[in-house]
Amino acid sequence: MCSGRISPHFILKAFQEGADGVLVAGCHIGECHYGKGNYITAKRMVVMKELIQFIGLSPTRLRLEWIATSEGNKFAQVVSHFTEEITQLGPSPLRPKRIAKFKPGQEVVGAIGIR
Amino acid sequence: MDKTREKMKRMLEEKEVSAILALRRNHGHPTPFLFTKAEELKDWVADEANRYPLTKLLIKIARKHQSDVIGIIVRGCEERSLVELLKNFQLRQGKVKAIGIACSQELANRCRCDQPFPSQVEEGQVAKPATDFSDLEEIEKLTEEDRFQYWMSQFGKCIKCYGCRNICPACFCPTCTLEDANLIKPGGMPPEIPIFHLHKAYHMADRCIDCGLCEEACPMGIPVRRLYRRVKKSVKDLFGYIPGEKEDEKGPLEFLGDGSYELPGAGK
Ligand code: SF4
Numbered sequence: 046m047c048s049g050r051i052s053p054h055f056i057l058k059a060f061q062e063g064a065d066g067v068l069v070a071g072c073h074i075g076e077c078h079y080g081k082g083n084y085i086t087a088k089r090m091v092v093m094k095e096l097i098q099f100i101g102l103s104p105t106r107l108r109l110e111w112i113a114t115s116e117g118n119k120f121a122q123v124v125s126h127f128t129e130e131i132t133q134l135g136p137s138p139l140r141p142k143r144i145a146k147f148k149p150g151q152e153v154v155g156a157i158g159i160r
Numbered sequence: 161m162d163k164t165r166e167k168m169k170r171m172l173e174e175k176e177v178s179a180i181l182a183l184r185r186n187h188g189h190p191t192p193f194l195f196t197k198a199e200e201l202k203d204w205v206a207d208e209a210n211r212y213p214l215t216k217l218l219i220k221i222a223r224k225h226q227s228d229v230i231g232i233i234v235r236g237c238e239e240r241s242l243v244e245l246l247k248n249f250q251l252r253q254g255k256v257k258a259i260g261i262a263c264s265q266e267l268a269n270r271c272r273c274d275q276p277f278p279s280q281v282e283e284g285q286v287a288k289p290a291t292d293f294s295d296l297e298e299i300e301k302l303t304e305e306d307r308f309q310y311w312m313s314q315f316g317k318c319i320k321c322y323g324c325r326n327i328c329p330a331c332f333c334p335t336c337t338l339e340d341a342n343l344i345k346p347g348g349m350p351p352e353i354p355i356f357h358l359h360k361a362y363h364m365a366d367r368c369i370d371c372g373l374c375e376e377a378c379p380m381g382i383p384v385r386r387l388y389r390r391v392k393k394s395v396k397d398l399f400g401y402i403p404g405e406k407e408d409e410k411g412p413l414e415f416l417g418d419g420s421y422e423l424p425g426a427g428k
């Protein structure tokens with residue numbers, strides 16, 4: 046599947062289901078079978094990273110890598126490295142059990158007014 | 161506003177447009193109205209306290225009356241929304257005539273507006289841009305954990321009324337991501353957070369014209385505009401793209417997009 050098919054909404058859905066990290070891997074830039082699928086992926090991912098960082102989810106939890114079909118070793122390396130990083134970060138705050146602890150409208154950061 | 165009223169009158173009388181979409185005072189409340197006769201114009205108002213997504217209404221009206229040219233009163237942000245709608249083929253080129261009005265400095269400051277005036281202004285003093293990102297900085301200086309707590313407690317108040325989407329003058333899809341059963345449970349309450357708000361936020365990244373109507377409409381006082389402003393800022397910093405600015409420029413995040421192969425950072 047082309048990495049351009051990875052809608053940003055899929056990524057959000059994965060996080061919502063409690064995924065600790067999301068790895069998106071695609072063909073190298075310039076080698077897209079469909080011409081420019083991976084260009085759009087590259088653009089989407091940076092915006093998505095900034096968005097999740099803004100709401101307080103570590104951008105490390107989202108990763109983009111270019112891995113060609115012939116690069117089995119690289120794939121293994123990337124996956125183990127990413128797993129290590131995520132383990133260090135700990136479980137996602139969006140895991141269903143952790144999320145249940147939030148109470149709506151709780152004034153957590155007193156300094157910021159609502160409007 | 162007399163000069164503008166004169167112009168509207170002239171446009172209607174000379175059949176330059178078949179109708180003008182604007183606000184009318186109706187029992188004391190400004191409500192959208194399609195002016196078709198010059199004498200009706202005495203009730204026209206351009207009230208600053210009551211903004212309304214007229215351009216969004218125009219989509220439906222224009223679809224019904226495809227051969228008519230329709231005039232519309234626009235502020236700076238509404239003109240930007242017109243540009244977005246034309247760009248996305250929701251309105252037809254040449255079938256819309258915008259009549260610009262400028263916002264007061266007071267409104268511009270309240271909106272933290274980058275451009276409180278449309279490209280052509282009939283009368284009045286144009287206000288100075290009141291660009292201000294202090295609302296975003298306020299959040300960005302918090303620690304990651306505090307940011308998460310802040311947003312989750314805000315999102316937690318959402319009653320899933322879809323008000324923020326319905327009022328958005330840059331939203332138009334007939335099938336909305338926020339109602340896609342594969343992403344968000346239909347009918348479920350409370351809404352799944354933060355996904356509900358993040359879907360829209362991502363969607364707005366290369367489309368938000370930053371009018372602030374969403375935040376004004378939200379009955380729960382959730383600062384959704386800050387989210388959209390943040391992604392809009394990313395798109396501007398990374399790609400140098402500003403939604404609603406130029407009609408012949410496609411958003412960088414659209415799949416078929418601008419056809420270019422530029423990578424993030426091109427705007428710097
Ligand atoms: S955002 Fe506010 S100040 Fe700016 S054009 Fe719109 S109404 Fe006027």
Ligand code: SF4
Binds near residue numbers: 318
């Ligand atoms: S307007 Fe506010 S309460 Fe309604 S859906 Fe949007 S964020 Fe939720």
